[in-house]
Amino acid sequence: MSAVTDLENGGSGGSGGSLGARGGGVREVAPGYRASRTLPLRVEALRQWRRRRTLVMGGILAALPFILMIAFAVGGGPGSRDGGNGRITLIDTATASGANFAATCLFVSAGFLLVVPVALFCGDTVASEANWSSLRYLLASPVPRARLLWSKLVVALGFSLAAMVLLPLVALAAGTAAYGWGPLKLPAGGSLAAGDTVGRLAIAVAFIFVSQLVTAGLAFWLSTRTDAPLGAVGGAVGLTIVGNVLDAVTALGSYREFLPAHWQFAWADALQPQLEWGGMVKGAAVSVSYAIVLFALAFRGFARKDITS
Numbered sequence: 001m002s003a004v005t006d007l008e009n010g011g012s013g014g015s016g017g018s019l020g021a022r023g024g025g026v027r028e029v030a031p032g033y034r035a036s037r038t039l040p041l042r043v044e045a046l047r048q049w050r051r052r053r054t055l056v057m058g059g060i061l062a063a064l065p066f067i068l069m070i071a072f073a074v075g076g077g078p079g080s081r082d083g084g085n086g087r088i089t090l091i092d093t094a095t096a097s098g099a100n101f102a103a104t105c106l107f108v109s110a111g112f113l114l115v116v117p118v119a120l121f122c123g124d125t126v127a128s129e130a131n132w133s134s135l136r137y138l139l140a141s142p143v144p145r146a147r148l149l150w151s152k153l154v155v156a157l158g159f160s161l162a163a164m165v166l167l168p169l170v171a172l173a174a175g176t177a178a179y180g181w182g183p184l185k186l187p188a189g190g191s192l193a194a195g196d197t198v199g200r201l202a203i204a205v206a207f208i209f210v211s212q213l214v215t216a217g218l219a220f221w222l223s224t225r226t227d228a229p230l231g232a233v234g235g236a237v238g239l240t241i242v243g244n245v246l247d248a249v250t251a252l253g254s255y256r257e258f259l260p261a262h263w264q265f266a267w268a269d270a271l272q273p274q275l276e277w278g279g280m281v282k283g284a285a286v287s288v289s290y291a292i293v294l295f296a297l298a299f300r301g302f303a304r305k306d307i308t309s
Contacts, residue, residue: 044155054159061166064113065101068104068108069178091107092187095178097180097183098177098182099181099182099201100175100179100185101175101178105168106167106168106208111264115215122216125220126223127231149302161209184197184200186271192273203280204267204270205267207267208267210283211266215236219233219235219236243260257282262283263280263286266279
């Protein structure tokens with residue numbers, strides 16, 4: 001164990017031709033060693049791609065549009081039921097066109113379903129290595145700690161973004177095949193030209209991804225603090241749910257604007273006749289601010305942590 005710890009300490013500050021140990025000394029390393037070449041992104045991405053949970057998550061997101069189509073077919077279409085209140089929502093216009101169907105899939109999944117892949121990919125990435133007792137051997141390779149976290153974070157965010165793009169992309173393709181290509185019918189009245197819908201949906205997906213950076217930061221920080229992947233994933237999802245509950249407490253008044261959950265549906269402003277940026281800018285600022293703090297805590301804590309697993 002002492003040899004492994006010594007290598008970890010050296011690996012934690014390595015760059016160029018030497019590695020600095022915690023004791024303050026400098027040790028020579030093998031010729032040709034470059035810290036920036038350890039754990040390449042393509043290697044980490046391939047490792048994560050081969051994980052069963054990645055394939056399962058992708059399958060669930062790809063299947064959701066077809067499940068909704070079956071539900072609409074069995075139930076007689078969303079427009080046949082308005083609950084008697086006369087209000088029209090995205091659900092009611094789901095079968096108007098492929099663009100409407102894609103927007104509906106985002107609407108029903110943005111609040112929770114799209115939180116899960118972010119928490120899964122970012123919360124499982126480091127904790128799983130510790131759970132498998134392979135984390136210390138990665139550091140003893142030696143892979144610098146900052147490099148290891150950076151590689152895992154970039155790949156985790158990349159898979160999270162891919163998951164968010166997959167759902168509306170499949171929904172748009174399936175919806176167009178089932179309901180045709182046409183303008184995006186707006187619940188409040190009016191419509192967006194068919195040529196503008198793809199760009200507006202892309203803006204909506206981009207905001208959803210940015211708004212979930214706080215979940216990514218929380219899951220990633222928890223992943224560096226525990227050896228239990230489910231604890232990191234569940235903790236991030238649980239605290240996200242708590243945020244949604246707090247946002248529902250109207251007694252908090254304007255304080256709710258400091259909650260990321262308060263802005264989670266601000267992407268709907270992108271699906272208006274006149275594109276509104278105000279809510280999305282505020283929501284993105286809140287989410288990014290929390291995420292920066294959480295990512296910084298993850299890197300700072302992991303750099304000082306005694307890795308024994």
